[in-house]
Amino acid sequence: MIDLSTTLGNAWFPSPLFTASGCASSGKELAQFIDLREIGAVVTKSVMSKARYGRPTPRMAETPSGMINSIGLQGPGIDEFLTHDLPWLVSQRARVIVSIAGETVEEYATLARKVRSAPGISALEVNISCPNVENRGLVFACDPDASRRVIDGVRKTLGGELPIIAKLSPDVTDLVSIAKGVVDAGADGLALINTVLSMVINLDTMRPHLGGKTGGLSGPAIRPIAVRAIYQVHEALPTVPILGMGGVASGRDALELILAGAKGVSVGTASFGDPAAIISIQNELKELLKIRGFTSVAQAVGFAHRPNEIEGA
């Protein structure tokens, strides 16, 4: 028997496998393919204060072992989300991590206040890979100071119960210092990594393919970047729980992120190729842990950091 359970801050989950924000919509769409109670939790699409149309189409392009997207956070807004989407998930007895996104420090705090009183949430993921309208559109997660202020505002509004997981962007010179900053500001955990800023040029129109010009790269192509990010941050902050993600498409990949330091693993793009991917990954992970003599996920977290046993001793 392998104990698959894991924790992120004070939240407990029966499995380390989660959906990735924006890759499971509101959960309903997947319920035909998987039993939502079987996975760690559904991480919802990042929700903002107001309803949004998002970016113009085309919103995606496939790339070698990956894809780029620019959805632009299309969504119903937090009120609609809390009255419709969340109660449905709760009624299904799925565990839920709500992801929020804002354009100002204030918007994040407002979102946190609304989420605070909603029942049935296990944790709050704060997606700070959004343009900061108060600072020339510079992405919050690329600015140590803005990142800290967002998390600080959320922490203060939210109170001390719900774990806050700050979701970081890999598009920075010094990821560890951003991570330290948000942890100091009150984040209980870190989600690594969001998509990598990218572009595809359409060879027919000879212009950027996406309506939004640039997009975020995801899928197996970026897995080595995710592993590095998780490893670096776990090395610097070994006690801070990491929800890892980026290109996980098999149990092997999930284990790789766990060995690097992730306590949980989100499956994003792989669900587009197979809506039940997360279940296969969970089963494969269990098998791989067993073969390696682990009896729990917890034993494997960060294993790659431990010194090798002395050879021949």
Next chain:
Amino acid sequence: MIDLSTTLGNAWFPSPLFTASGCASSGKELAQFIDLREIGAVVTKSVMSKARYGRPTPRMAETPSGMINSIGLQGPGIDEFLTHDLPWLVSQRARVIVSIAGETVEEYATLARKVRSAPGISALEVNISCPNVENRGLVFACDPDASRRVIDGVRKTLGGELPIIAKLSPDVTDLVSIAKGVVDAGADGLALINTVLSMVINLDTMRPHLGGKTGGLSGPAIRPIAVRAIYQVHEALPTVPILGMGGVASGRDALELILAGAKGVSVGTASFGDPAAIISIQNELKELLKIRGFTSVAQAVGFAHRPNEIEGA
């Protein structure tokens, strides 16, 4: 007839296709598979002042549509390079771009001084994606100030003849500001992009696979990142020539980088899969340009930035 010729600063090349530094060794190894005179130029492996063993093996791991490497700049040192490798390339009538790398600002300047007097070089590529031993091993290219100082030192030592191409790392928060800094300091062109910092964990040993732990991701997986980087920098600095690279494996890919703003395209990892890749890419590019009605490479450079013609007008 398609005019494939291009320029980088005051250097002229008959083709926009170049080898990528570190992916053609000293050129000799490829000569069995391609005629070195047929391509734009051979960009040599980055050479340092002294001979180096490089990093421990394993030095590579394959990843989905990519690979990571940590060679660690194994090489013979500049004196050996200038007495043996360079004269051989010149004797073959290959055009040569010499790539240099250092651990201190001083080392770069020393290398530039030695290269200055060597005959047969078309341009100098300054690989600043190296750890700066004088500043906690922080990679020069990740530090705007250190980047500028390296290029400034090279420019002053080299004098005004040979074009300087500064090779930048994509692992930064603000690539455009680094690019502006090195151009201000005297770079005539920019090489974009070097590999993306990554890691693979070996699932048998459950430790980082590479001897050097982290490595650089290259190959088609990173092409969308390269296209974005080139597009961003060309938009900000439209007059500065860019030598583009990152995952180019076909004529289609080369054209994508050119449309984004590259005047030249280096082929790296694709040569490992096929040592004659650069020749096929060159032929395919010519065909693709023709189909689109271009009569020269120059017409296509940065085309993706031009406004669309008014529809239906």
Next chain:
Amino acid sequence: MGQINKYSSRIVATVVSNKRVGQYHQILLNVGEMVNNCKPGNFVAIKVGGENAKMILRRAFAISRVSMTGPYGGSMELIVAPFGQGSKWLCSQIEGSSIDLIAPLGTAFGIPTEPVRALLVGGGYGSAPLFGLAEVLKNRGCRVDMYLGASTGGKIYAPMEGKRSVNVLRIYTEDGSMGERGRVTEPIPGLIADGLVDVIYSCGPMPMLQAISEIVAGSDVVHQCAVEESMACGVGICMTCVLPVSDSDGHVAMKRSCIDGPVMDGAHVLWDLVGKVPEVHP
């Protein structure tokens, strides 16, 4: 469980046959029981490239026809244009190959409860689902006319056996290499003016669908069109495939063409806003 993707499942199907028809491949797949849930207009999402593929996303194909009987049990027909790497791979799969697919997906063409005069308009491989639809309509006692268009004759898909369910079949090619020279949309205003059509069902390139919507606007003719937007997931979880659609009170929403489509009411799609973002507030 939920309502979305209600009858969808993922199976591994076998290629029964793969024939070239003009510039297309007609691919017959053995899918078993699944056919009972497939309706004209639904699509299938296929994994392409085989085990070690660098392609990670499924490709959507309209279900051209299904058959419950026949020597192979339940089978599904697709009409595939060998266009890029995914569709070329599919077209290269020989008899006996295994195909990983999810179906049925998306909305279906609405079938009128009374006999109506239906015009089916297909562009290129867009004719594929129209033959299955024609059969259903015919069985309901509808009059079914079909107009097919393409740039050139090789891109017209009009199988012999399909013509049985159709009263009139007219073909238009832009280069005049088959049927009449011109666009398939050209005769439609006349038909409407003459009161010869109640419902138009269309499937084909977006500009064709838009043109029909514009022709139909202001008339009583209902226009059900199957849209084709670039899809990453096909099951409603990625939000890449959206179109601006207005509801009855004029409110504009970005609807997913994989679950709120591909069949949509042409009058509700805001064609001029496709590829743009509405300026009004959501």
Next chain:
Amino acid sequence: MGQINKYSSRIVATVVSNKRVGQYHQILLNVGEMVNNCKPGNFVAIKVGGENAKMILRRAFAISRVSMTGPYGGSMELIVAPFGQGSKWLCSQIEGSSIDLIAPLGTAFGIPTEPVRALLVGGGYGSAPLFGLAEVLKNRGCRVDMYLGASTGGKIYAPMEGKRSVNVLRIYTEDGSMGERGRVTEPIPGLIADGLVDVIYSCGPMPMLQAISEIVAGSDVVHQCAVEESMACGVGICMTCVLPVSDSDGHVAMKRSCIDGPVMDGAHVLWDLVGKVPEVHP
């Protein structure tokens, strides 16, 4: 042109046959004229995964044997262990499939000018190139003994026809399931002490090659080993495949096992430094 990769070329070969032999696949490729340049010890670099593959690097395989005659013209044999995604793909290629390969690559086993007593030691699929080598040595009048080892019998590759060129063939398995129980290296010190061997040729896992080098050290026995380092390019341009090797005056260099190997003088390889970086200055 240059000397490096002098006889190498890239061709598309056809699979003539693919048979399972124990835990390996014996794959015969039609390669034409190329065989004239292939020597025992050389390797071939094969593109794996097909057209749409996410694998971008070639895989290296020792050339087991070549034949100039035979019903197919020049042919090349490989012995492949279905290990990871690349080798599994190769093992799944049926007769008639096309294989993109570059060969011959790397150094070859040195053939003595006089008849010597040669011991050929193979581990796992490492025995593959030894049979071709045995033939050449036999033709030179050498006495050829062959010792093969593996963890278990299914991993011993020893084809019937190969035994013809060998005087003595002994097999060792760690689990005793075939031949004698034990390691293939165990009897070697005795042979050397008894003065029964002049040259050892070895191919197999690195620890086996190292063990032989240590046994041979101090004796007059020459040890030519075919090393196996992880290779990205196979042609000398990437510097991933290096090994620390000392030259006659004790100077240490990181040599590329693809062009300065795979066959190297075991006495020159600094086995304890493999996977490390020498502390002395280059």
